[in-house]
Amino acid sequence: MEKALCAALKKILKMNQQNRKYHNNEYAKWSGVVMTGIISIVGLSLLGKYLDKKINPEKSYCTIIGAILGVLYFFYSLISAVIKK
Numbered sequence: 140m141e142k143a144l145c146a147a148l149k150k151i152l153k154m155n156q157q158n159r160k161y162h163n164n165e166y167a168k169w170s171g172v173v174m175t176g177i178i179s180i181v182g183l184s185l186l187g188k189y190l191d192k193k194i195n196p197e198k199s200y201c202t203i204i205g206a207i208l209g210v211l212y213f214f215y216s217l218i219s220a221v222i223k224k
Contacts (some may be wrong), residue, residue, distance in 0.1 A: 172220045177212030181210035 187205025194201065 168220060174207075174216055175216050179212045179216075180206060180209035183212075 183205035184202055185205075187202035188199070190201040190205075192197050
């Protein structure tokens with residue numbers, strides 16, 4: 140009886156370790172997708188703001204275009220991560 144209980148506990152511990160690895164990989168994957176989105180949106184918006192100051196300070200067309208491109212890239216990376224799953 141003790142041997143069967145010990146074997147069952149070992150099996151449960153092994154399954155728990157495998158599940159942890161899977162969940163850690165999933166967490167890292169989605170964290171990377173979110174960070175990519177944040178960096179692309181903020182980076183392209185700041186680039187657009189810089190270009191607006193250089194080209195035409197009265198209107199902020201480049202900032203808007205940069206933000207839209209950042210959001211589109213974020214959705215692209217999100218969809219590609221979902222498809223790869």
